[in-house]
Structures are given as C-alpha cells and as structure tokens.
Amino acid sequence: xxxAPLLNKVFMVDLIKGLKVTFKYQNPNQVYTEQYPxxxxxxxxxxxxxxxxxxxxxxxxxxxxxxxxxATACPEHLIVVQSERNPxxxxxxxxxxxxxxxxxxxxxxxxxxxxxxxxxxxxDYEFALYSRDGLVFDRERLERGPEPTVYTR
Amino acid sequence: xxxxxxxYLHSNVTPGQAGNWLWSLVYILxxxxxxxxxVIVMNWGERKALAHMQVRLGPMRVGxxxxxxxxxxxxxLLTKEDIMPSEADKPIFWMAPVWVxxxxxxxxxxxxxxxxxxxxxxxxxxxxxLGVSSLGVLGVVMAGWASNSHFPLMGALRxxxxxxxxxxxxxxxxxxxxxxxxFTGLGAYGIGDASASGTLSMIGIVQAQAQxxxxxxxxxxxxxxxxxxxxxxxxxxxxxxxxxxxxxxESELVAGFHTEYSGLRWSLFMLGEYxxxxxxxxxxxxxxxxxxxxxxxxxxxxxxxxxxxxEHPELGVVDFVFSFAPAMVLFVLAFFCFFNAxxxxxxxxxxxxxxxxYAFGLVLGGVGLILLAPPVRDRIQDIFWFVFKIACFMxxxxxxxxxxxxYRFDQLMKVGWKVLLPLGLGVLLMTGIIGLSPEIxxxxxxxx
Numbered sequence: 001x002x003x004a005p006l007l008n009k010v011f012m013v014d015l016i017k018g019l020k021v022t023f024k025y026q027n028p029n030q031v032y033t034e035q036y037p038x039x040x041x042x043x044x045x046x047x048x049x050x051x052x053x054x055x056x057x058x059x060x061x062x063x064x065x066x067x068x069x070x071a072t073a074c075p076e077h078l079i080v081v082q083s084e085r086n087p088x089x090x091x092x093x094x095x096x097x098x099x100x101x102x103x104x105x106x107x108x109x110x111x112x113x114x115x116x117x118x119x120x121x122x123x124d125y126e127f128a129l130y131s132r133d134g135l136v137f138d139r140e141r142l143e144r145g146p147e148p149t150v151y152t153r
Numbered sequence: 154x155x156x157x158x159x160x161y162l163h164s165n166v167t168p169g170q171a172g173n174w175l176w177s178l179v180y181i182l183x184x185x186x187x188x189x190x191x192v193i194v195m196n197w198g199e200r201k202a203l204a205h206m207q208v209r210l211g212p213m214r215v216g217x218x219x220x221x222x223x224x225x226x227x228x229x230l231l232t233k234e235d236i237m238p239s240e241a242d243k244p245i246f247w248m249a250p251v252w253v254x255x256x257x258x259x260x261x262x263x264x265x266x267x268x269x270x271x272x273x274x275x276x277x278x279x280x281x282x283l284g285v286s287s288l289g290v291l292g293v294v295m296a297g298w299a300s301n302s303h304f305p306l307m308g309a310l311r312x313x314x315x316x317x318x319x320x321x322x323x324x325x326x327x328x329x330x331x332x333x334x335x336f337t338g339l340g341a342y343g344i345g346d347a348s349a350s351g352t353l354s355m356i357g358i359v360q361a362q363a364q365x366x367x368x369x370x371x372x373x374x375x376x377x378x379x380x381x382x383x384x385x386x387x388x389x390x391x392x393x394x395x396x397x398x399x400x401x402x403e404s405e406l407v408a409g410f411h412t413e414y415s416g417l418r419w420s421l422f423m424l425g426e427y428x429x430x431x432x433x434x435x436x437x438x439x440x441x442x443x444x445x446x447x448x449x450x451x452x453x454x455x456x457x458x459x460x461x462x463x464e465h466p467e468l469g470v471v472d473f474v475f476s477f478a479p480a481m482v483l484f485v486l487a488f489f490c491f492f493n494a495x496x497x498x499x500x501x502x503x504x505x506x507x508x509x510x511y512a513f514g515l516v517l518g519g520v521g522l523i524l525l526a527p528p529v530r531d532r533i534q535d536i537f538w539f540v541f542k543i544a545c546f547m548x549x550x551x552x553x554x555x556x557x558x559x560y561r562f563d564q565l566m567k568v569g570w571k572v573l574l575p576l577g578l579g580v581l582l583m584t585g586i587i588g589l590s591p592e593i594x595x596x597x598x599x600x601x
Contacts, residue, residue, distance in 0.1 A: 018557060019552060019553075022206040022555045025206055025207075025208055027205075028205065031208055031209065033209050039498075151502075
C-alpha cells in the first residue's frame with residue numbers, strides 16, 4: 001500500500017470529512033421539509049389535481065356550453081354531461097355534470113378538449129375522503145373548486 | 154439524629170467513605186434522578202440533532218420545538234399494552250430489562266462528579282465500573298433467549314460477541330491510563346510534582362491528573378491520545394450505538410434483542426442503553442479528560458480579590474473567569490430560546506408555543522443568574538465541568554450515528570481484534586517504556 005492512502009486510512013480522513021458534512025447541514029436554514037398543515041407546499045403550475053368547472057366571474061354563469069366534447073375525449077368515460085335545449089334562446093344548457101374522480105387518471109384530455117376553458121384540473125392535491133361516494137363530483141362541487149382543508153389545531 | 158445528618162456536612166469525603174448511609178441514599182437518589190434527566194434530554198436532543206443533520210425538522214408539534222416530546226413519549230409508552238409472547242420464558246423475559254437498567258445505574262456509584270460528589274470512592278473504582286458495566290451483556294442475552302424468537306436471538310448473539318471482543322481492547326486502554334497515574338510525570342516529557350503512587354480509585358485518578366498538571370489524553374503525547382481513541386471506539390461498540398449497532402440493526406434484525414418487547418419494558422431497555430452511554434462516557438472523562446477539572450486546571454494567573462464576590466486568595470484571575478462558565482452556558486441556551494422564539498412563524502396557532510419558548514428561555518436565564526451567585530458558583534464548578542463533558546460525549550454519539558453507516562459483522566470483528574487489540578498492547582507497552590525511560594537510561598548507562 002502506498003503511503004498516502006495508508007495515512008488517509010490511519011487518520012480516518014474520509015470519516016472526518018463525513019462528520020464535517022453532517023455538521024454543516026445542522027444549520028436550520030438547510031431544513032428541506034415543511035410543517036405541512038401550517039405551511040403548504042408550492043405546487044407546480046402544470047400539476048393536474050382535482051377538476052373544476054369555471055364560471056364567468058362577472059355573471060356567475062357557467063362557461064360550459066354542454067358540447068359533450070370532454071365526455072367524448074375521456075378514455076375512462078367517467079364524465080357524464082346532461083343538457084336540455086332552452087326554448088327561449090334556442091341554446092343547449094348543461095343541467096347536470098358528473099365527474100368520477102375515483103376512476104380519473106388525470107391525463108388532462110378533457111381539459112384539452114374543452115372549447116371554452118370551462119373544465120380545468122386545479123392544483124388541489126388533498127384527495128383524501130372518508131367514503132368513495134364523495135369522489136363522484138357533481139356540478140355544485142365542481143363549481144365550488146378546490147377546498148383546502150383548514151386545520152384548527 | 155440531627156447530629157448524624159449534619160455531621161457529614163463538615164466532612165470532606167464522599168458519603169460512602171464517611172459511612173453515612175443517609176447522605177449516601179440522598180446522593181443515590183440525586184444521581185438516579187440526574188441520569189434519568191440526562192436520558193430525557195438526550196431523547197429530545199437526539200431526535201432533534203439527528204433530524205437537523207438529515208435536513209429535517211424533527212419533533213415540532215408537542216410544545217415549542219418539540220420540547221415536551223419526551224413527556225408525550227413517556228405517557229405513550231406507559232399506557233401501551235404490555236405484550237408478552239405466549240411461548241416466552243416468562244421470568245427471564247420479565248427480568249431482562251430490569252437487569253439492564255439495574256446494571257446501567259449501579260455503575261454510577263463510583264462516578265466522581267466532584268472531589269466529594271460521588272456516592273462512594275472505592276480503591277478499586279475503575280475495576281468495579283468495568284466489571285459491572287460488562288454484566289449488562291447478560292441482560293441482552295437474557296432478552297434474546299427469553300423472547301423465543303429468531304431475530305432477538307440473533308441480535309443477542311451478535312451483541313455478546315461484540316461486547317466480549319471490544320472489552321479486551323477497552324481494558325488495555327484503561328490499564329494504560331491507570332499505569333499513567335503511577336508515573337510522576339518525570340518520564341520522557343512530563344511535568345509535575347506528584348509523588349508516584351498508582352491508583353484504581355476514580356477520584357484518585359482525577360486527583361493524579363490534577364497533581365501531574367496534565368489530562369491523561371495529553372500525557373506522553375501521543376500515547377494518551379491513542380489510548381483515548383481506542384477507548385472511544387470500544388465504548389461505542391460496547392453501548393451498541395451506530396456505527397456498531399449490529400445487535401439492533403433494524404434493516405436486518407427488526408430491532409435486535411428487544412424485538413418482542415413493547416411499552417414499559419421496551420422503554421426500560423432504552424433507559425438502560427442511554428444510562429450505559431452516560432456511564433461509559435464518564436469512564437472516558439474520568440480517565441483521560443480530567444473528570445471534574447476545568448480546562449487548564451493548573452493555570453491560575455495573578456491573584457485577585459473582590460469582596461463578597463470572589464474571596465479566594467489561593468486562586469487567580471483564570472479561575473475567576475472560568476467560574477462564569479456554567480452561567481454563561483445557560484445564558485447562551487437562553488439566548489437560543491429567545492432567538493428561536495423571535496423567528497417563529499407568526500401564526501395564531503403558534504402563539505402559545507412562542508410564549509412557551511420565551512418562558513423556557515426565561516427559566517434557563519434565571520437558573521443562569523442563580524449560578525452566578527458566589528456560594529452557588531463555587532459549589533457547582535466541578536459538577537458543571539463533568540456534566541458539560543458528558544454533554545459533549547452525548548453530542549458526539551448523535552453525530553456519529555447521523556454520519557457513519559453501520560459496519561458489517563466481519564468488519565466489526567476485524568476492527569476489534571486486528572486493529573484495536575494490537576494498538577492497545579502497543580499503547581500499554583509505550584506507556585511503560587516512556588514512563589520508565591529515566592530508569593531505563595540509567596540502567597543502560599550502567600551496562601555500557
């Protein structure tokens with residue numbers, strides 16, 4: 001064995017280097033985790049979370065024109081749009097919208113298909129529920145949008 | 154009766170030597186409570202320091218910065234269901250954790266926290282410590298055997314093999330330190346004016362370091378340092394801590410010898426393990442790091458006298474400065490509390506926690522102020538330095554655990570038998586040769 005590696009071994013240079021690294025990381029500024037309920041993580045903009053139906057912010061009317069493109073695009077056939085024609089305006093109006101999140105794989109094809117920017121996958125990531133029934137979102141739930149859990153203690 | 158109580162206060166020896174059972178009992182209770190306190194602090198400190206080294210936060214929810222976490226843990230462990238495997242050897246299963254705790258605490262009888270602050274001073278003190286602390290392995294083997302399960306048995310076997318092999322290197326290093334007490338320091342390159350008399354007594358060893366004006370780590374440099382290094386390695390292996398924690402290697406053996414234990418019994422094992430860590434650290438401190446002596450124990454500086462604040466004609470300005478150390482350490486801790494309370498996130502839910510942290514800082518600062526008072530300051534010095542050194546050792550334990558990966562079993566045995574054992578023999582030989590060098594030179598002159 002040549003002399004340098006031997007001295008390295010005897011004086012445990014590598015072990016001491018390791019100690020130095022762990023000592024430096026003790027700085028509280030290095031902490032990478034966050035205290036989740038109090039601090040919420042910043043979610044990437046392109047993250048595809050729970051779906052939402054957008055409404056016109058001025059009038060509060062839905063942007064959906066009941067074209068059924070999203071339901072057609074969906075590979076899982078989990079979107080059901082029901083509509084009826086309004087005799088006054090001669091337009092189709094959406095009467096109910098159901099979105100089964102439990103079968104959704106968040107591919108985003110429905111969002112691509114939507115012609116009015118109505119259907120959108122929001123950045124809400126809190127999916128946990130106590131029963132499966134709550135995962136079939138109706139129109140009301142979809143229009144309410146993300147509901148971040150509020151922790152009180 | 155009252156005479157019996159007060160008579161000890163005027164004596165200048167440990168209660169055991171004075172033959173005073175009442176004060177011995179008081180000392181035992183204080184040390185038991187103190188060591189348990191260190192274990193509690195260590196519980197929090199280990200989780201916290203380990204977390205920060207791993208770029209995590211560690212416990213944060215129970216109390217400010219998780220300060221109440223040990224209490225929550227204790228309540229959880231005490232209220233847990235006490236499971237005993239139906240096939241277990243019940244009496245032995247029951248006895249194993251008790252045995253571990255008993256052994257871990259009984260070594261503290263001879264640990265000298267100060268020249269008179271020990272339960273007793275035996276003339277075979279260090280021998281007693283080594284002997285009793287090595288009985289701890291019996292508890293581990295009992296636990297592994299009585300569990301009637303594969304993983305605990307494997308863990309116990311590993312543990313006993315490891316403890317037995319490191320005991321030898323440890324013993325050689327200790328003998329080297331004991332031999333050093335018998336050399337006046339006038340060997341090859343020593344200083345001092347002590348009369349040569351070897352001793353095995355824990356208090357005697359520290360007093361020898363005081364008389365020879367040198368901590369034994371620095372004596373016969375680098376022989377003392379190497380002996381200390383051997384002991385430091387063997388001591389980690391002896392207490393089954395990372396990187397030598399093979400008996401409880403969680404990736405291989407679930408939890409090693411205490412796999413089948415839960416609740417109170419498991420917590421007893423933990424208590425025993427941490428108490429044993431404190432015990433072996435205090436052996437290392439007593440033998441090499443000057444026990445209760447402060448750094449530079451023989452440097453006094455010019456004498457000063459401040460009425461009602463510093464009235465020690467025999468002590469100098471250096472002693473005066475060092476006497477502020479206990480209070481300063483507490484002030485620094487209090488400052489950290491205030492600093493962290495100030496930079497706590499301003500959230501209504503954290504209001505109570507922030508206030509709690511301020512209050513804790515105030516308590517620490519208040520204790521610091523008490524330690525500043527002259528009568529307390531004089532009496533606390535030796536205890537403070539001993540506990541401070543223990544705290545440094547505890548931090549090192551955590552630091553090693555956060556840094557180094559676990560050794561393989563054959564590597565562990567290789568380090569023990571092929572590195573530490575020859576090194577220990579060499580150190581012992583060198584200690585003797587350097588210590589006797591004047592005599593050897595004189596003899597050589599006579600021959601030539």
